[in-house]
Amino acid sequence: MTGERGVEPGVEPGADLGVDLAAVVAEQPDPLLFATVSGAHLYGFPSRDSDVDVRGAHLLPVDALVGLREPDETRSRTWVRDGVEIDLVTHDLRKFVRLLLRRNGYVLEQLLSPLVAHTTPTHAELVALAPATVTSHxxxxxxxxxxxxxxxxxxxxxxxxxxxxxxxxxxxxxxxxxxxxxxxxxxxxxxxxxxxxxxxxxxxxxxxxxxxxxxxxxxxxxxxxxxxxxxxxxxxTSPLPAAPTAHDALNDLLIRARLTR
Known part of the structure; x- marks a missing residue:
């Protein structure tokens, strides 16, 4: 497990899943802000032959976003490594934050998964802001x-x-x-x-x-x-707000992360 995170880290998936997720993280073309394990392992009912769902957020360079070409904001790949099938999906931080603000439970679970393969200070900031994205909807x-x-x-x-x-x-x-x-x-x-x-x-x-x-x-x-x-x-009867309250804070975080890449 790399970096620091301001929540309970849970178990280290690389040791439990029979696959080197640190190597998977290192192979990505753009820096990963975090990578966690989702799917059946997160849900607590993996089978002996379950694949490993790795989810996270990466950070595209500024020049990929300011030109005429539309950037590829989502990367998806499925392959077998060390005898284990890996399903990897990561979003650029801007897309990830937009999904988070759209009351998307998938990305919320990925962000807060205790099965952490890679983390950074930006990940910790996202985790701290996550409660302000949760709504009754x-x-x-x-x-x-x-x-x-x-x-x-x-x-x-x-x-x-x-x-x-x-x-x-x-x-x-x-x-x-x-x-x-x-x-x-x-x-x-x-x-x-x-x-x-x-x-x-x-x-x-x-x-x-x-x-x-x-x-x-x-x-x-x-x-x-x-x-x-x-x-x-x-x-x-939910005590939760009807809309996220973290929009401005997440916007500031995105700008800082992009400009200091």
């Missing part, structure tokens, strides 16, 4: 993500999209109630309203990435509907 993100995963579960019957559905709804309920961001399903399984069979489903997913879900469809459907209702109520 983040419920829309988690509602939409849960709906997409539920439809996939209905189509395939696989355990993975079902766990993603539960994870999204439980994360959304806790966040929208003002309880902070938690993307870790084993932790969320202790929250009020989480079904008591979640730990068994998590254990089953650890054995195989595309295992079928051994569940009673009617019971699961009732639990999902109940969590959707809980998310609706959490949004209606």
């Amino acid at each position: 983040h419920a829309h993100h988690y509602r939409g993500f849960a709906g997409t995963q539920w439809r996939l579960f209905e189509k395939t019957g696989e355990l993975k999209p079902l766990l993603y559905t539960f994870r999204a709804l439980l994360t959304g309920v806790r966040l929208t109630r003002g309880g902070g961001l938690c993307a870790h399903l084993p932790t969320l399984a202790d929250d009020a309203g989480a079904p008591d069979y979640l730990p068994d489903l998590i254990a089953a997913k650890a054995e195989r990435e595309h295992a079928a879900a051994d569940v009673a469809p009617a019971r699961v459907r009732d639990d999902i509907d109940r969590l959707h209702t809980a998310l609706d109520r959490a949004q209606d």
Whole structure:
């Protein structure tokens, strides 16, 4: 793990995932401001054959932004390293900040992931500003993500999209109630309203990435509907603001980072 970060760093993913993420960071064409692990490892239910989702923000040089050419603000690559499939996606800091201000739960989770492969002082500043980007309307993100995963579960019957559905709804309920961001399903399984069979489903997913879900469809459907209702109520009564309050501070951070690259 490199650099400093003003939050609990969690585990060092390079040691736990069987792949050298420090080398991945060093190979990037532009400086990475941070790189974290997302996906099933962040959510707490990786399988033996899960890929490693690495997410982060990079910093383009000024001359890439002031000319006639449109810059490539997102870089995406999937490959196998040391026998592990890596899925890498990073955004230029300007795009990352814009997504953060648009109430995007994906980038919020990536920024605050405790599975840190690389960090910098700019990362620490982003983390400190993150609470001022959280709004009651983040419920829309988690509602939409849960709906997409539920439809996939209905189509395939696989355990993975079902766990993603539960994870999204439980994360959304806790966040929208003002309880902070938690993307870790084993932790969320202790929250009020989480079904008591979640730990068994998590254990089953650890054995195989595309295992079928051994569940009673009617019971699961009732639990999902109940969590959707809980998310609706959490949004209606949320103590969170309706809009981010960090716009000016993030704008200043972006300018400073760009001009001192």
